[in-house]
Amino acid sequence: MKCGVFDSGIGGLSVASSILKAKLFDEIIYYGDTARVPYGNKNESTIIRYSLEAMEFLKNFNIDFLVVACNTASATAIDELKKEAPFPVVGVIEAGVKAVENEDKNSSILLIGTKRTIKSKKYEKFLREKGFKNIISIATPLFVPLVEEGITEGKIVNEIFDLYFKNIDRKKIDIVILGCTHYPFLSNSLQKYFPNAKLIHSGQAIVELLKNEYNLTPKKSTSINFLASDDPQHLRQKAKEWLNID
Amino acid sequence: MKCGVFDSGIGGLSVASSILKAKLFDEIIYYGDTARVPYGNKNESTIIRYSLEAMEFLKNFNIDFLVVACNTASATAIDELKKEAPFPVVGVIEAGVKAVENEDKNSSILLIGTKRTIKSKKYEKFLREKGFKNIISIATPLFVPLVEEGITEGKIVNEIFDLYFKNIDRKKIDIVILGCTHYPFLSNSLQKYFPNAKLIHSGQAIVELLKNEYNLTPKKSTSINFLASDDPQHLRQKAKEWLNID
Numbered sequence: 001m002k003c004g005v006f007d008s009g010i011g012g013l014s015v016a017s018s019i020l021k022a023k024l025f026d027e028i029i030y031y032g033d034t035a036r037v038p039y040g041n042k043n044e045s046t047i048i049r050y051s052l053e054a055m056e057f058l059k060n061f062n063i064d065f066l067v068v069a070c071n072t073a074s075a076t077a078i079d080e081l082k083k084e085a086p087f088p089v090v091g092v093i094e095a096g097v098k099a100v101e102n103e104d105k106n107s108s109i110l111l112i113g114t115k116r117t118i119k120s121k122k123y124e125k126f127l128r129e130k131g132f133k134n135i136i137s138i139a140t141p142l143f144v145p146l147v148e149e150g151i152t153e154g155k156i157v158n159e160i161f162d163l164y165f166k167n168i169d170r171k172k173i174d175i176v177i178l179g180c181t182h183y184p185f186l187s188n189s190l191q192k193y194f195p196n197a198k199l200i201h202s203g204q205a206i207v208e209l210l211k212n213e214y215n216l217t218p219k220k221s222t223s224i225n226f227l228a229s230d231d232p233q234h235l236r237q238k239a240k241e242w243l244n245i246d
Numbered sequence: 247m248k249c250g251v252f253d254s255g256i257g258g259l260s261v262a263s264s265i266l267k268a269k270l271f272d273e274i275i276y277y278g279d280t281a282r283v284p285y286g287n288k289n290e291s292t293i294i295r296y297s298l299e300a301m302e303f304l305k306n307f308n309i310d311f312l313v314v315a316c317n318t319a320s321a322t323a324i325d326e327l328k329k330e331a332p333f334p335v336v337g338v339i340e341a342g343v344k345a346v347e348n349e350d351k352n353s354s355i356l357l358i359g360t361k362r363t364i365k366s367k368k369y370e371k372f373l374r375e376k377g378f379k380n381i382i383s384i385a386t387p388l389f390v391p392l393v394e395e396g397i398t399e400g401k402i403v404n405e406i407f408d409l410y411f412k413n414i415d416r417k418k419i420d421i422v423i424l425g426c427t428h429y430p431f432l433s434n435s436l437q438k439y440f441p442n443a444k445l446i447h448s449g450q451a452i453v454e455l456l457k458n459e460y461n462l463t464p465k466k467s468t469s470i471n472f473l474a475s476d477d478p479q480h481l482r483q484k485a486k487e488w489l490n491i492d
Binding site: 034035036037041042043046141142144145146148149151155156159160163230231 | 280281282283287288289292387388390391392394395397401402405406409476477
């Protein structure tokens with residue numbers, strides 16, 4: 001069984017890493033559209049077109065599942081992808097929402113993501129449909145460049161937290177949804193900053209969804225391959241660092 | 247006389263602004279390749295292809311000059327553009343180097359830019375050819391997202407300066423070359439941080455080059471039009487804010 005994992009760039013490696021560890025597939029094909037990253041600041045029609053092209057490309061590898069490991073693509077193109085796909089398509093947003101659905105409906109939820117993800121209001125819509133009422137959404141566009149610079153803790157990180165979260169009573173946040181695949185790298189700092197919150201990580205959420213909805217069970221081993229529309233060498237280097245593989 | 251100004255995104259507006267104020271042309275056509283921004287993290291062959299496509303597109307408007315207002319494209323694709331162009335092509339890198347050529351050759355020069363621009367070593371090569379010896383090059387990839395978030399002064403900016411410039415004796419820097427079109431928005435903070443330095447701004451450098459090398463003189467008025475490969479509305483909005491025009 002083969003799983004395609006698609007992201008606009010390298011951030012989705014955090015999702016691929018969780019799927020790899022869970023061994024739900026014989027093979028994972030990761031495709032990063034690095035020639036056109038980031039999607040977050042692009043128009044809706046452009047994002048849909050790019051996402052469909054990525055799926056077409058992954059079809060060449062006879063995948064049985066498609067994981068959309070990009071929040072922007074999940075927020076913008078998931079309906080079109082599902083309509084055109086001959087296999088199941090699961091996105092990080094539905095997975096993130098599923099991961100909290102059994103929590104207390106009065107929980108204070110903080111949703112953070114790129115401008116595009118927040119503006120799409122997709123997470124909010126789904127969370128409200130599940131009965132959650134206390135949702136604060138904040139776009140935190142500096143987090144991706146911080147992570148890519150390897151700055152994930154310390155003074156600068158905390159001051160940028162203060163900047164984005166200045167109006168929030170941080171002890172009262174029960175759940176923080178990491179609405180961008182780069183954000184798990186800030187988990188330690190975010191957990192300290194929101195001491196009473198449960199952090200929702202897209203990769204873990206996807207694994208739970210695949211297990212529960214599609215009854216996928218662990219294989220003996222899983223191989224993974226990395227493809228990119230630009231500079232695949234850089235993607236493989238990051239994969240080595242972040243996934244701790246050869 | 248018509249001038250095309252090409253950038254990967256909106257940063258080149260700082261260059262367009264200088265050309266507009268100098269009134270060297272009857273008309274300026276600004277084209278931002280916003281569907282594929284940023285170029286800085288892409289492969290050389292990809293950047294060359296994108297730059298040639300942008301020039302082809304601008305040819306439709308019968309331009310007489312092409313200003314490459316993107317440091318990444320200037321560092322990577324300027325030779326190919328000049329070879330293919332039926333009109334003069336000037337880039338921000340040659341302009342920046344021209345702007346300092348009469349300075350004392352023992353000056354301490356700090357060059358800052360995106361990873362790609364710094365890695366290309368183009369500025370360094372040209373500066374060394376002019377006889378400069380004391381050149382420090384530092385990639386400062388967090389500056390673009392800071393400017394795009396509107397954070398151009400204060401504690402966070404200074405701490406990020408401290409991070410990038412920790413090994414530099416900042417009072418001894420004589421010249422700071424702003425090797426990215428977003429950086430002029432950080433001019434005030436940089437000038438305070440490097441109190442004895444002259445800052446080199448690409449837009450002003452381009453205007454000087456056009457005046458001196460091509461004997462261009464001010465027209466009565468200059469009009470400007472904005473085109474973008476994605477979300478032209480956003481580009482026009484930023485142009486309104488940054489260029490102070492309708």
